[in-house]
Amino acid sequence: MSTPVKVAVTGAAGQIGYSLLFRLASGSLLGPDTPIELRLLEVTPALKALEGVVMELDDCAFPTLAGVEIGDDPEKVFDGVNAAMLVGAMPRKEGMDRADLLAANGKIFTGQGAALNKVAAEGVKILVTGNPANTNALIAMNNAPDLPKESFNALTRLDHNRAKSMLAKKLEVPVTSVKGLAIWGNHDDSMYPDLFHTSVDGSVAADLVDEAWITETYIPTVATRGGAIIKARGLSSAASAANATIDHMRDWLLGTNGEVVSMSVPSDGSYGVEEGLVSSFPCTVSDGTYSIVEGLDLNDFSKERIAASVARLAAERDQVKALGLI
Numbered sequence: 001m002s003t004p005v006k007v008a009v010t011g012a013a014g015q016i017g018y019s020l021l022f023r024l025a026s027g028s029l030l031g032p033d034t035p036i037e038l039r040l041l042e043v044t045p046a047l048k049a050l051e052g053v054v055m056e057l058d059d060c061a062f063p064t065l066a067g068v069e070i071g072d073d074p075e076k077v078f079d080g081v082n083a084a085m086l087v088g089a090m091p092r093k094e095g096m097d098r099a100d101l102l103a104a105n106g107k108i109f110t111g112q113g114a115a116l117n118k119v120a121a122e123g124v125k126i127l128v129t130g131n132p133a134n135t136n137a138l139i140a141m142n143n144a145p146d147l148p149k150e151s152f153n154a155l156t157r158l159d160h161n162r163a164k165s166m167l168a169k170k171l172e173v174p175v176t177s178v179k180g181l182a183i184w185g186n187h188d189d190s191m192y193p194d195l196f197h198t199s200v201d202g203s204v205a206a207d208l209v210d211e212a213w214i215t216e217t218y219i220p221t222v223a224t225r226g227g228a229i230i231k232a233r234g235l236s237s238a239a240s241a242a243n244a245t246i247d248h249m250r251d252w253l254l255g256t257n258g259e260v261v262s263m264s265v266p267s268d269g270s271y272g273v274e275e276g277l278v279s280s281f282p283c284t285v286s287d288g289t290y291s292i293v294e295g296l297d298l299n300d301f302s303k304e305r306i307a308a309s310v311a312r313l314a315a316e317r318d319q320v321k322a323l324g325l326i
């Protein structure tokens with residue numbers, strides 16, 4: 001077997017962690033032939049619970065799990081990591097917006113960005129799941145001056161998967177029939193799933209459904225799905241968030257074979273999105289490098305929706321600037 005890939009997970013004793021770690025260890029990220037070493041970061045009071053999770057990992061005897069290290073010091077846990085999944089952060093409760101978490105969670109990402117800057121392996125890929133994910137990624141990126149900005153992504157793959165599943169259900173087709181779908185903007189209720197560049201078995205998705213369904217049902221349902229899950233479960237989404245975190249990182253590491261996926265990445269100014277904001281775009285990945293899909297002809301409706309969501313990102317950026325986090 002090859003050298004193990006070192007993958008860090010923060011918030012490893014939390015809800016998402018409990019779904020994520022077992023799938024990482026069993027080969028869902030890298031396949032059955034690549035060993036993985038897990039580096040798990042938690043706050044000190046959660047280390048005991050994390051020890052219990054590690055006992056369970058041991059008890060699975062996963063052939064691909066080459067080792068597990070746990071700790072509360074980011075510089076030790078992130079030492080030499082090839083990939084980092086930054087999940088550890090407070091989840092919102094019913095009635096809160098994700099942006100309400102900025103004051104509590106934002107500071108986590110200054111220290112973790114700085115630690116990754118110091119000790120991560122060259123070429124490290126860092127994916128922020130902890131909310132508000134886009135702006136937390138922006139904070140980590142701005143606290144890691146020696147790492148390429150492209151090392152930092154945020155998770156909008158869960159929104160992408162939700163959007164794909166909902167469209168497939170509506171049209172009574174398998175999810176595999178849906179291609180080219182992408183979420184634009186922020187992982188909040190302003191996000192925009194674009195059906196004008198989505199195809200379903202070769203037809204434009206927007207032509208297969210009513211305009212009113214898109215604006216009044218589809219977009220708001222996708223955008224507020226996280227809140228609907230909190231209302232139903234009393235807790236925020238966890239297994240589906242872990243699944244999306246793996247989908248995003250797997251595609252980033254191994255490529256998308258030309259398929260379009262939604263990734264929140266630092267904007268290079270494409271489509272008028274202010275450079276440096278971490279915004280969701282349609283992306284493809286090859287050879288470990290993501291690219292924003294260029295040259296899409298956006299209609300006025302799409303342009304307005306994207307601009308509104310990007311304005312939220314800019315407002316969050318201004319808020320964390322005022323808090324001295326970037």
Ligand SMILES: NC(=O)C1=CN([C@@H]2O[C@H](COP(=O)(O)OP(=O)(O)OC[C@H]3O[C@@H](n4cnc5c(N)ncnc54)[C@H](O)[C@@H]3O)[C@@H](O)[C@H]2O)C=CC1
Nearest residue numbers: 011013014015016042088089090091129130131155158241
């Ligand atoms: N981007 C997305 O699509 C989604 C994001 N989320 C977000 O993911 C985050 C985690 O959610 P859950 O696992 O449900 O929360 P949780 O509360 O069950 O677990 C969070 C864990 O993070 C740990 N933690 C807190 N500060 C830390 C630090 N400085 N370093 C390391 N660990 C730390 C806590 O001790 C806790 O064990 C939340 O912010 C949630 O809103 C959740 C679902 C989807």
Ligand SMILES: O=C([O-])CC(=O)C(=O)O
Nearest residue numbers: 092131225226227236237
């Ligand atoms: O809604 C939340 O707070 C958790 C989350 O990000 C999601 O499920 O999309």
